[in-house]
Amino acid sequence: xxxxxxxxxxxxxxxxxxxxxxxxxxxxxxxxxxxxxxxxxxxxxxxxxxxxxxxxxxxxxxxxxxxxxxxxxxxxxxxxxxxxxxxxxxxxxxxxxxxxxxxxxxxxxxxxxxxxxxxxxxxxxxxxxxxxxxxxxxxxxxxxxxxxxxxxxxxxxxxxxxxxxxxxxxxxxxxxxxxxxxxxxxxxxxxxxxxxxxxxxxxxxxxxxxxxxxxxxxxxxxxxxxxxxxxxxxxxxxxxxxxxxxxxxxxxxxxxxxxxxxxxxxxxxxxxxxxxxxxxxxxxxxxxxxxxxxxxxxxxxxxxxxxxxxxxxxxxxxxxxxxxxxxxxxxxxxxxxxxxxxxxxxxxxxxxxxxxxxxxxxxxxxxxxxxxxxxxxxxxxxxxxxxxxxxxxxxxxxxxxxxxxxxxxxxxxxxxxxxxxxxxxxxxxxxxxxxxxxxxxxxxxxxxxxxxxxxxxxxxxxxxxxxxxxxxxxxxxxxxxxxxxxxxxxxxxxxx
Numbered sequence: 001x002x003x004x005x006x007x008x009x010x011x012x013x014x015x016x017x018x019x020x021x022x023x024x025x026x027x028x029x030x031x032x033x034x035x036x037x038x039x040x041x042x043x044x045x046x047x048x049x050x051x052x053x054x055x056x057x058x059x060x061x062x063x064x065x066x067x068x069x070x071x072x073x074x075x076x077x078x079x080x081x082x083x084x085x086x087x088x089x090x091x092x093x094x095x096x097x098x099x100x101x102x103x104x105x106x107x108x109x110x111x112x113x114x115x116x117x118x119x120x121x122x123x124x125x126x127x128x129x130x131x132x133x134x135x136x137x138x139x140x141x142x143x144x145x146x147x148x149x150x151x152x153x154x155x156x157x158x159x160x161x162x163x164x165x166x167x168x169x170x171x172x173x174x175x176x177x178x179x180x181x182x183x184x185x186x187x188x189x190x191x192x193x194x195x196x197x198x199x200x201x202x203x204x205x206x207x208x209x210x211x212x213x214x215x216x217x218x219x220x221x222x223x224x225x226x227x228x229x230x231x232x233x234x235x236x237x238x239x240x241x242x243x244x245x246x247x248x249x250x251x252x253x254x255x256x257x258x259x260x261x262x263x264x265x266x267x268x269x270x271x272x273x274x275x276x277x278x279x280x281x282x283x284x285x286x287x288x289x290x291x292x293x294x295x296x297x298x299x300x301x302x303x304x305x306x307x308x309x310x311x312x313x314x315x316x317x318x319x320x321x322x323x324x325x326x327x328x329x330x331x332x333x334x335x336x337x338x339x340x341x342x343x344x345x346x347x348x349x350x351x352x353x354x355x356x357x358x359x360x361x362x363x364x365x366x367x368x369x370x371x372x373x374x375x376x377x378x379x380x381x382x383x384x385x386x387x388x389x390x391x392x393x394x395x396x397x398x399x400x401x402x403x404x405x406x407x408x409x410x411x412x413x414x415x416x417x418x419x420x421x422x423x424x425x426x427x428x429x430x431x432x433x434x435x436x437x438x439x440x441x442x443x444x445x446x447x448x449x450x451x452x453x454x455x456x457x458x459x460x461x462x463x464x465x466x467x468x469x470x471x472x473x474x475x476x477x478x479x480x481x482x483x484x485x486x487x488x489x490x491x492x493x494x495x496x
Contacts, residue, residue, distance in 0.1 A: 003131070004122040005036055011064055011082060011092065015047070016120035018059050025050040026094075027102060027125070030109065033116040037124075037134055038164075044091040048098075048105055048117065054078045057094040066092075103127045110153045111160065111172075112140045137165070141172045151182035154216055155194040162198070162207040176214045183219040192351040195220050199313065200306050203267045205249040208313070220351075221313070223343055226320035233331040235411050240319050243409060244312075246270070251312045251405035254279060255294065255305070258401070260287040271408040272415055279404070282424045289435045293397055299354035307357055308398045311364035312405060314344040318365075341366035360395050364402060367392050371403040375419075375426040382441050385433050386477035389442045396442075397434060400427050444476045447487040456488055457495055468494055 007013060012028065019026040030046040049056055054070055057078035061068035066082040076096035084090055099105045102125060106115040112130040124131065128142050139161050147153050154176055161168050168176070183191060198207045211217040218225045227241035236243060250269040257263050257279035283290075294305035318340025319333045326332065345362040353361075370388060374380055389396045407423050408415065433441045450465045459465055468491050475481045481490055 003124045005033075005118055005124060007118065007120075007122045010084075011060070011090070012045070013120075014064060015056075015060055015092070018063060019049070019056055020120070022052070022056060022059065024052055024056055025119075026056065027117040027119055029106070029117045030114045033118050033124075034113050034130070034134065036118075037116070037131065043088065044093070046093045047095070048102065049076075049094055049096055050102075051096060052076070053094040053096045057092070060092065060094075107142055108149070109142055110146055110150070110156060112142055113138075113160075113164075113166075115142050133169075137167060138169045139164075139166050139172060140169045141175055144175065147175055147179040148182065150186070151179065152186050152190050152194050154179060154183055154214070155191070155198065155211070155220075158207050158210045158214065158216065159194065159198050159201070161210065162201055162203075173214070176216070180215040180219060183216060188350060188352045191220060192353065195351070196302060196306055196310075199309050202252065202264070203249065204252070204309060205245045206267050208245060208248065221347055223317045223347060224313075227316065230320055230323065231331060232319075232333075235414065237410075237412060237414075240316050244316055246409040246412075247315065247402075247405050248309060248312045250409045251309060251402065254401055254405045254408070255290075255308075258283045258287060259291045259294075260284055269409065270412045272413060275408055275415060275420065278420070278424055282428050283431060286431045286435055290397065290401075290431075298360065299357050302353075302357065304360075304395075304398065307360050308364065308395075308402060310348070311344070311361045311368070311398070312402055314340065314347070314361065315365050315368050315402065315406065316340060317343050317347075337366050337369055359393075360398075363391075363393055364395050364399055367395075367399050368402050368406060371400055371423070371426055371430065372407070374430075375422045380426060380429050381478065382433075383474060383478040385430065385441050386474055388430065389434065390474075397431065400430050403427075441477045444473060446473060447476060447481065447484050448472065448491075452484075452488070453491060457491060459495075 016026060027048045028045055029048045032042045032045045035042050053076045054073065057080050058068050060066065061080045064082055066080045069079045071077045071079050078094050080092040080094070082090040082092065097105045098108050102117055106117060106125065106127050109115040112128040112133045114130070115128045116130045117125040133140050139157055141147065157168055157172065157176060160166065198204060198211070201207060208217065224241065227244060228239060230240040232240060232243065238246065246268045249267050250271060253263050253266060253269050253276060257276040260280065263276040294303065294308065296304045298304060298307060316336065318336035321339050322333045322336040324332045324334065341362045344365045345358050348358045348361055370391065374384060374388060377384065392399050404423060404427060439445065446469065450469055453459055453465050453468055454461065471494055472481065472487050472491060475490055476487070481487045
């Protein structure tokens, strides 16, 4: 039985009309059709064209006032970016049929729920039973070779299962486990892009577990495999792998609580419900500032929030290499932070993250325990605050959030009130100085320059000038010098 789907006038009907004028056939295909059938909002559309896809894409951009980009001229694939009346960005991808017919194109796609097409009348073409799988809420590969043809689909299956709330059907699950080693074949950038879409999801710990169950995670981040079964001493309750997943889940709740969002159901996080209220009460004053920081794009559309979640996933990968046990059978992981930071940086470089992204995650992993050390001090001095932000560079706020999540994940339902209150107090102090006293204690404007030092103290250009400038800046942040004259006097003392 045929089915017809009402198509939006803009931009689809305009596109079909342009295609008719140009004498080409065009069909809406893939995820957009799937989402339309599910009643989900459609933000991007893919189109299969029987010929001259690039020509149609150019014409659409010209007529609808969009931007045109040829994605792959050899494969006749292009993109148009439009802005809807409400300001929403819309991506339209045009590609020539991957096969002699529309049906051949659809059968070569990844999953049945994506092997769907709509013509200009809204008539559905469904050669693989995708509509039935939508109703049954199943992710089913279109063929035995689906993952061999493109191994990145292995990751996509898990992402779609989580995004749609579907279930991967048994035969497809068997093929995923069989073909998991093929993930070594695609370009690292493609694996990275699909993987980060999973990490960026809400309740990411769930699809991360699924990746592990299917044997996929070890082919993306093999360092995580050694965390399984690696025991820890109290107050830890889980092995390092389970703890890592709990930290990822807890971090999402920490961010939600601090930024004024509703803390949704927890997949693994088991901290007392009162903890989320504490976070909102103490740190909610910084909600807009924290939101703005986490939304900053660092590279390739990946934002600071995504890098923070990656740091949570990687924060303890140095523990297997640093495991030790003392005479009282207590387990230690001395220096796991710097060891793990180097491992995390190496893995992200392999996955072709940018240098800036690698450096930020490196610092987060290396410094993730630093707020814990501050919390143990009787008083947090301005000098300690300056040193904290100097060590954490551009990710000091993110390290605070990661540390809070790590603490909550470690203690869980056994959270100790006094310890937790001290962690919150430390976090509030650090965020207050960063957002409200930044020019005073975090990055004070220098009172003197290196040229001043060389002129006044008779110094030659070299590392001694840099050492003195840093010492003066730290003293300024600590409130020990306030004027140029005081800075020069201290410099003379430090020189002698």
